[in-house]
Amino acid sequence: MRKKLIAPSILSADFSRLGDEVRAIEKAGADWVHIDVMDGAFVPNITIGPLVVRSLRPVTGMFLDVHLMIADPEKYIEPFADAGSDMITFHAEAIDSPENIIGRIREKGKKAGISIKPGTSVSRIRPVLPAVDMVLVMTVEPGFGGQSFMSDMLSKVRELRRDFDGLIQVDGGINPMTAPLALSAGADVLVAGTAVFGEDDYSSAISGLRGNG
Ligand code: DX5
Ligand code: ZN
Numbered sequence: 001m002r003k004k005l006i007a008p009s010i011l012s013a014d015f016s017r018l019g020d021e022v023r024a025i026e027k028a029g030a031d032w033v034h035i036d037v038m039d040g041a042f043v044p045n046i047t048i049g050p051l052v053v054r055s056l057r058p059v060t061g062m063f064l065d066v067h068l069m070i071a072d073p074e075k076y077i078e079p080f081a082d083a084g085s086d087m088i089t090f091h092a093e094a095i096d097s098p099e100n101i102i103g104r105i106r107e108k109g110k111k112a113g114i115s116i117k118p119g120t121s122v123s124r125i126r127p128v129l130p131a132v133d134m135v136l137v138m139t140v141e142p143g144f145g146g147q148s149f150m151s152d153m154l155s156k157v158r159e160l161r162r163d164f165d166g167l168i169q170v171d172g173g174i175n176p177m178t179a180p181l182a183l184s185a186g187a188d189v190l191v192a193g194t195a196v197f198g199e200d201d202y203s204s205a206i207s208g209l210r211g212n213g
Helices: 015-027 050-059 073-082 098-107 126-131 151-163 179-185 202-209
Strands: 005-008 032-038 063-069 087-091 111-116 134-138 167-171 189-192
Touching: 005 202, 015 050, 015 202, 032 050, 050 063, 050 073, 063 073, 063 111, 063 189, 073 087, 073 098, 087 098, 087 134, 098 111, 098 126, 111 167, 134 151, 151 167, 151 179, 179 189, 189 202
Parallel strands: 005 032, 005 189, 032 063, 063 087, 087 111, 111 134, 134 167, 167 189
Antiparallel strands: none
16 A cells, blocks of 8 residues: 655745744654645735745755646746755646646656646546646645635545556645545545644644544
8 A cells, every 4th residue: 555645734834934844844754845836826825936945945855745826837847846846736727738847847857746626627637647646636725724625526536546546635624534534535645734733733733644643
């Protein structure tokens, strides 16, 4: 069986102490750092640019998982790759031809992920599944942390799991109650913002997501 990975989203971290927050989740047993990039156009919020990824790179050995919620991802592959991202995930809804952008990510030696919003079906991305390392199934509307998990999205995870061998990530509303649902549907990577950074004890928050509460 595949290892289940926990990827805390720094969207819910204390940005005035971002380096310490990342060191703290690493110590607490996190596997990846999830970095939510929003441009105020694809989603109604603005967050992080490549500079922040560059600043975090020397702080941690953890895998930097960059989730681009931006209208023109093709334009920003190079800056995010050069800043030290390990995986770059873009939204299927933001582009017409995902093949090109996947190629650009690979040329930079990075892992490539594609994400679908709640209203987008798995069939929309089926042609590119053989080319990606990960599919991110959004379990909330992208834009903000702290929203409620949409359990209808689990059917997409199950559908993908039937014939997709890469990683399946879920993002939005993951907590100790919803994590087991996502895992049993076939998810490999759990993103959690509030359920980690909203708790005082990051270690117990992360073990709780692994089902060791
Ligand atoms: C939402 C982001 C998520 C968000 C998750 O657009 O992609 O990564 O930070 O936050 P929680 O875990 O609080 O739902
Ligand atoms: Zn995210």
